């Protein structure tokens with residue numbers, strides 16, 4: 086799933102590629118992909134792309150005073166293609182055809198149709214429930230006091246940091262990297278952190294900026310569907326911790342996993358899956 090650094094690089098590359106491009110037609114072959122009907126998607130015809138930006142994990146494509154707010158969910162991708170897609174292409178959700186022959190395409194892989202888009206007056210994006218309800222952006226890092234307030238909740242850090250209403254932009258991959266960088270257990274509760282730990286967590290958010298810098302250096306004008314992510318611990322169970330050499334461990338959930346260094350994050354304790362089965366009951 087694209088998280089803050091991946092959506093940021095997509096937005097930057099699309100902004101560079103599309104600014105000024107005129108819209109020839111716009112259609113949504115995806116069933117129920119458009120969550121708004123007024124203005125209709127056809128209102129984009131004749132307009133130009135003015136900017137592409139990111140809010141949380143959501144790309145926003147601006148067309149003057151209209152904006153397309155997109156939620157990629159887990160399998161959606163936003164990309165520009167040199168040629169137009171066949172209308173039989175099952176992965177197409179939104180097709181924005183440009184006058185120069187290119188096409189901006191929201192595609193979604195897999196069987197579930199969960200990605201969505203809203204066409205809104207540009208000034209209404211900030212008030213949209215999906216945007217207004219977001220916590221502070223994880224990058225650039227919020228002021229320390231804002232982060233402390235956002236995570237002062239009696240919930241485990243792993244789900245808490247991924248909860249967009251508490252802090253925006255972090256998902257299942259980068260949460261592991263941030264907690265490893267901060268040397269904090271994924272099962273520590275937000276409200277249990279002392280000021281030193283909050284400081285470490287705040288400092289650790291630099292991994293998101295580092296990832297964006299890495300993408301700036303390694304990704305060309307076109308962002309691939311699957312971005313090679315510079316991850317150190319996520320899905321690296323069995324490998325040595327890059328800092329201390331201890332074997333990276335994993336706790337598995339039904340649809341995701343968390344990886345950590347037991348020496349540096351959980352006081353040497355290896356968390357058993359027993360704990361998981363209890364949590365699920």
Ligand SMILES: [Zn+2]
Nearest residue numbers: 326329346349
């Ligand atoms: Zn370690």
